[in-house]
Amino acid sequence: MHAELRGNGLCVNRKRVESLMREHRIVGRHHRRRVHTTVPDPALSTVPDLLERDFTAPAPDVRWVGDITYLPVGGRWMYLATVIDVYSRRLVGYATAEHMRAELVVDALAAAVRIRGGEVTGVVFHSDHGGQYGSPAFTCACEAFGVRRSMGAVGSSADNALAESFFASLKREILPAGGRASMAQARLEVFRWPAFYNMRRRHSALGYLSPVEFEKRSSMLAAAA
Incomplete structure (x- = not known):
């Protein structure tokens, strides 16, 4: 305030x-009581942890994090998958659906790639061990975009704390007790909030700038150097 x-x-x-x-x-x-949406896949133990709880980056599109959460809607669930740039905390991609199939996280990743201009080769994408992130569809999408996969430890929310923090803020600020009455209303709220979050919401970690303003100022400083 x-x-x-x-x-x-x-x-x-x-x-x-x-x-x-x-x-x-x-x-x-x-904070509200959290419902777990992650179903660990034991086969993903070979994916390395490239962040090791270091949620910093020297520039945009070096490290991204992503996760899935739920939103209660009229007795059902709407699921939200996100892609957040570690450098600026900017939500660069997201997707919503009434299911948790692999296409949900693939759509979120593809949205982030579009927002960043289509060329993101070398960016690290960090997630938990949910089966969606270990699916053949998501693996193929990462390979096609040149994205390097990273995963934290099984069952450790701290290994994806930045994504968890984003969801906590979203739910506190847009989700009324009992959830939304209709899927259309929920989708509208999810569509509106990222614009506010990216353009106006201030972050203490960014010197109380919004993610977009932080990226703009960083770009200006880099150009002037």
Whole structure:
């Protein structure tokens, strides 16, 4: 809240913001109980961990992370697969479906490749050990795009913490108690939120800039160097 006010030109003390928030009982949204969507595939033990919990990168399109989560919709589930650039925390690709088949993660990866201009050879894509990420379809897609696969340890959410953090933020900010009433409404919310997240949502790890603004400033500094 303090960073948002300062970013809009209002000079205000952080403690004053904290005091006013307490006075008016304004608090952030809380985490909900997590439903696990990962079904580990023992055959994936040969895929190396190229990140080893180091969620930093020297430039865009060096390291991506991805995962799948669920959104409750009218007594059913809608599944969301994501691709996030580690450098800027930018959501560069995503896909939604009412299933968790391999095509869901393939579609998310293909969307990210399109957003980044079609040439991403050498980028590392890090995921958990879900069967979708070890499927022949996803393996072939990575090979076609020149993407290097990476996976964390089985059953360790910390090995894909950046993707987990993204989902926690999304659910806190767009998902009401009980979920959305219709699939169309849920899809609309998921379509709107990435634009806000990429263009406006501030990240402490980025100096309280949004992912897009962080990439722009980094590009300008690199060009001036």
